[in-house]
Amino acid sequence: MGAVPPVDEVGVTERAAALKGRSIKGEAKLDALLLAVRMMDLTTLQGDDTPGKVRQLAAKGARPDPADPDVPSVAALCVYPNMVRHAVQALSGSSVQVASVATYFPSGQVPLEQKVVEVNGVVEAGADEVDMVINRGAFLSGQYQTVCDEIVAIKSAAGRAHLKVILETGELGGLDNVRRASMLAMASGADFIKTSTGKISEAATMPVTLVMLEAIRDYYDSTGTIIGMKPAGGIRTAKEAIAYLVMVNETLGQRWLTPDLFRFGVSSLLNDVLMQIRYMKTGLYQSQDYFSKD
Amino acid sequence: MEPSPNQNPGLNWQYIASRQGTDIVSIADRYDLWIDGHKSAPASGDYLSTVNPATEEPLAEVAFGGQADIDRAVAAAKHAFPSWSSLAGSERAKYLFRIARLIQERSRELAVLESLDGGKPIKESRDVDLNLVAAHFFYHAGWADKLEYAFAGLDPKPIGVAAQIIPWNFPLLMLAWKVAPALATGNTVVVKPAESTPLTALVFAEITAEAGLPPGVLNVVTGDGTTGAALAAHSDVDKVAFTGSTEVGKEIQRAVAGSKRLTLELGGKGAHIVFDDAAIDQAVEGVVNGIFFNQGHVCCAGSRLLVQESIEDTFMSKLVRRINTLRVGDPLDKNTDVGAINSAAQLAKITELVEATQAEGVEMHQSQCQLPQGGYFFKPTVFRGVAQSSRLAQEEVFGPVLSAMTFRTPSEAVEKANNTPYGLSAGIWTNKGSRILWMADRIRSGVVWANTFNKFDPASPFGGYGESGFGREGGRHGLLAYLESGAR
Numbered sequence: 001m002g003a004v005p006p007v008d009e010v011g012v013t014e015r016a017a018a019l020k021g022r023s024i025k026g027e028a029k030l031d032a033l034l035l036a037v038r039m040m041d042l043t044t045l046q047g048d049d050t051p052g053k054v055r056q057l058a059a060k061g062a063r064p065d066p067a068d069p070d071v072p073s074v075a076a077l078c079v080y081p082n083m084v085r086h087a088v089q090a091l092s093g094s095s096v097q098v099a100s101v102a103t104y105f106p107s108g109q110v111p112l113e114q115k116v117v118e119v120n121g122v123v124e125a126g127a128d129e130v131d132m133v134i135n136r137g138a139f140l141s142g143q144y145q146t147v148c149d150e151i152v153a154i155k156s157a158a159g160r161a162h163l164k165v166i167l168e169t170g171e172l173g174g175l176d177n178v179r180r181a182s183m184l185a186m187a188s189g190a191d192f193i194k195t196s197t198g199k200i201s202e203a204a205t206m207p208v209t210l211v212m213l214e215a216i217r218d219y220y221d222s223t224g225t226i227i228g229m230k231p232a233g234g235i236r237t238a239k240e241a242i243a244y245l246v247m248v249n250e251t252l253g254q255r256w257l258t259p260d261l262f263r264f265g266v267s268s269l270l271n272d273v274l275m276q277i278r279y280m281k282t283g284l285y286q287s288q289d290y291f292s293k294d
Numbered sequence: 295m296e297p298s299p300n301q302n303p304g305l306n307w308q309y310i311a312s313r314q315g316t317d318i319v320s321i322a323d324r325y326d327l328w329i330d331g332h333k334s335a336p337a338s339g340d341y342l343s344t345v346n347p348a349t350e351e352p353l354a355e356v357a358f359g360g361q362a363d364i365d366r367a368v369a370a371a372k373h374a375f376p377s378w379s380s381l382a383g384s385e386r387a388k389y390l391f392r393i394a395r396l397i398q399e400r401s402r403e404l405a406v407l408e409s410l411d412g413g414k415p416i417k418e419s420r421d422v423d424l425n426l427v428a429a430h431f432f433y434h435a436g437w438a439d440k441l442e443y444a445f446a447g448l449d450p451k452p453i454g455v456a457a458q459i460i461p462w463n464f465p466l467l468m469l470a471w472k473v474a475p476a477l478a479t480g481n482t483v484v485v486k487p488a489e490s491t492p493l494t495a496l497v498f499a500e501i502t503a504e505a506g507l508p509p510g511v512l513n514v515v516t517g518d519g520t521t522g523a524a525l526a527a528h529s530d531v532d533k534v535a536f537t538g539s540t541e542v543g544k545e546i547q548r549a550v551a552g553s554k555r556l557t558l559e560l561g562g563k564g565a566h567i568v569f570d571d572a573a574i575d576q577a578v579e580g581v582v583n584g585i586f587f588n589q590g591h592v593c594c595a596g597s598r599l600l601v602q603e604s605i606e607d608t609f610m611s612k613l614v615r616r617i618n619t620l621r622v623g624d625p626l627d628k629n630t631d632v633g634a635i636n637s638a639a640q641l642a643k644i645t646e647l648v649e650a651t652q653a654e655g656v657e658m659h660q661s662q663c664q665l666p667q668g669g670y671f672f673k674p675t676v677f678r679g680v681a682q683s684s685r686l687a688q689e690e691v692f693g694p695v696l697s698a699m700t701f702r703t704p705s706e707a708v709e710k711a712n713n714t715p716y717g718l719s720a721g722i723w724t725n726k727g728s729r730i731l732w733m734a735d736r737i738r739s740g741v742v743w744a745n746t747f748n749k750f751d752p753a754s755p756f757g758g759y760g761e762s763g764f765g766r767e768g769g770r771h772g773l774l775a776y777l778e779s780g781a782r
Contacts, residue, residue, distance in 0.1 A: 005571075005572075005573060005574045005575075006571070006572075006573045006725045007575075007576070008573035008576040008577075008745050010576075010745070010746065011575075011576025011577075011579055011580065011745065012575075012576060014579070015576070015579050021417065021628075022629055023309075023312035023628040023629055024309055025310060025312045026310050027310055028307065028308060028309045028310045031307055032307065035305050035307075214575045221611075245307070249307055250619050253304075254304040254306055254307065255303065255304045256304060257305040258302045258303075258304045258305065260302055261304070
């Protein structure tokens with residue numbers, strides 16, 4: 001891997017804060033909220049997930065606000081491997097993709113062969129997208145080639161399914177490593193790079209996401225290849241989601257303002273965005289009781 | 295970035311204007327001088343107009359102070375001096391704390407007024423200027439009763455009447471830099487705001503009255519350059535503090551030579567030095583902030599960029615792309631990054647120097663932004679491959695114009711950075727700590743920032759070398775400018 005420029009954490013944090021300070025109002029705000037819905041990977045990754053729970057969430061994702069035909073479907077439903085076939089069934093006929101976490105999410109601490117078997121399974125079950133985790137143990141011990149080889153193998157196993165590579169930035173020990181891991185994942189075949197599993201306390205933050213967006217920009221500049229971005233975990237309010245979109249807009253530009261290239265990995269953001277959309281249209285805040293809890 | 299033709303182009307997302315309301319400010323048709331705790335009409339009956347540079351519309355008429363008015367203001371300050379200077383430091387501190395709190399209470403109003411009168415983006419007047427103004431009063435309030443400890447055994451005493459001449463780029467903040475230490479140390483002051491930005495100083499005068507500051511301790515005489523010159527030359531003025539152009543600074547120095555204490559904070563031609571191991575995206579941000587903050591109307595602006603030759607192409611392409619995302623326009627739009635040029639005269643000066651540089655055939659990159667109709671605006675501009683001998687590399691532009699050059703070795707970077715009559719600021723961008731220290735030892739400037747730029751704190755002394763002036767403002771050092779020579 002060639003030299004990766006260092007990252008200055010203080011500078012990144014200041015820039016992220018400045019972008020967060022943008023004041024998005026009126027039409028621009030409504031545009032952003034509707035786009036945010038289209039970009040959501042609605043996620044349930046719990047030990048107690050059941051087919052029933054997945055069907056509930058699938059219905060919500062396909063039609064988030066039945067009272068308002070302007071509100072689009074979300075991008076995808078993100079589930080554990082066991083739930084993939086239930087999700088596929090529940091979403092047939094809709095535009096919502098099925099994403100499966102894989103490679104023994106969230107830790108990934110099994111031999112590569114088992115990860116490959118798991119990925120083969122979720123693709124066979126009908127997953128359109130695969131969210132894998134990188135081998136952080138190998139990365140932190142300096143075995144970058146191992147990390148790369150695993151991503152290449154998983155990419156091959158995923159076949160036509162889109163591959164999102166989770167860096168689990170909260171375990172990488174700083175932004176220099178976030179940038180290095182981003183470049184490594186992109187060079188190894190990631191379609192998307194993703195911040196987090198959501199299973200450790202430090203999930204997506206604006207500074208971490210900014211560093212990854214800058215890495216995507218550098219990768220595009222040097223290779224012409226367009227890579228997508230998915231911050232996941234910790235984004236719970238419409239206001240935060242808009243700040244992320246501002247950051248994408250002012251770092252990568254309009255080309256990335258599409259669900260093809262940007263996703264939010266979320267479990268609780270959707271209702272806040274729906275509430276804001278309702279507010280933008282009616283001027284009134286509705287009680288949370290008017291929005292389904294799924 | 296250019297979208298590929300057969301792909302989803304993404305949402306064409308346009309932020310709409312998010313305008314700060316102006317109802318919070320009431321601007322009078324006419325403002326008088328502030329002398330001895332009262333509004334006071336100018337003896338001549340003459341008034342000047344102050345203009346909103348974003349619209350070119352007059353905002354208000356402001357008194358044109360002449361010799362007779364200066365005489366009255368200085369007399370008031372002189373009369374107030376004995377009682378103010380003999381007040382216990384802890385008592386003076388109470389006034390400063392009160393002023394600081396009142397500024398905080400009225401900070402949005404003052405920020406809007408500052409943006410209306412001076413053209414700076416509301417984002418900056420609100421988040422930078424006003425926060426620092428309050429911070430300077432709080433900080434100096436803390437010093438007022440500790441001077442005996444700060445200068446132990448030296449019997450620190452105030453000087454007397456201070457004439458304080460304020461520039462137009464940070465009208466209220468530069469006033470705070472001068473007034474807060476002067477009052478904390480027991481001096482009385484006559485403030486002369488800049489001709490194009492007098493309004494916040496006049497509201498400030500009302501705030502001091504609300505804080506109960508005794509009459510005569512702070513006086514404000516508005517007017518033009520002749521007013522400032524007459525004030526500085528007044529025989530009862532004991533100390534002159536000036537921030538502004540090097541040209542006027544030299545005139546003042548000649549006029550007061552040997553007769554008064556003097557501090558000058560003048561121009562600059564600060565250099566950013568970007569090494570090939572720098573955190574490049576953050577260095578780009580720092581360079582953008584260093585030159586486009588406040589439209590480049592900053593004495594410590596990083597108006598020269600020295601980038602190591604091995605990363606020149608990468609750095610410049612990132613920089614040029616970045617200036618296209620700067621939002622230029624209405625200073626009151628909360629999303630504006632670059633506001634209006636302060637005056638028609640300053641716009642003409644910037645335009646002349648940019649045209650002269652274009653005529654030299656230097657590669658120019660300008661933001662593709664649309665400028666508003668009317669008002670004084672200038673596109674963020676970067677010149678690449680500027681020769682060290684070019685006027686642009688030598689003269690202070692005081693506008694949103696960056697001259698980019700290259701260097702090969704650290705020694706060459708030091709030589710080029712120091713190759714200016716000025717010496718106010720510098721920014722070093724490198725991942726290597728030892729190189730930061732090596733460079734900082736060799737660069738001749740009052741402040742050297744490392745991997746950041748434009749960081750201000752009342753506790754940190756600020757000032758220059760050479761034609762950037764002398765004396766320090768802020769910190770313990772800044773107090774010395776307002777104390778008798780025993781403490782120096």
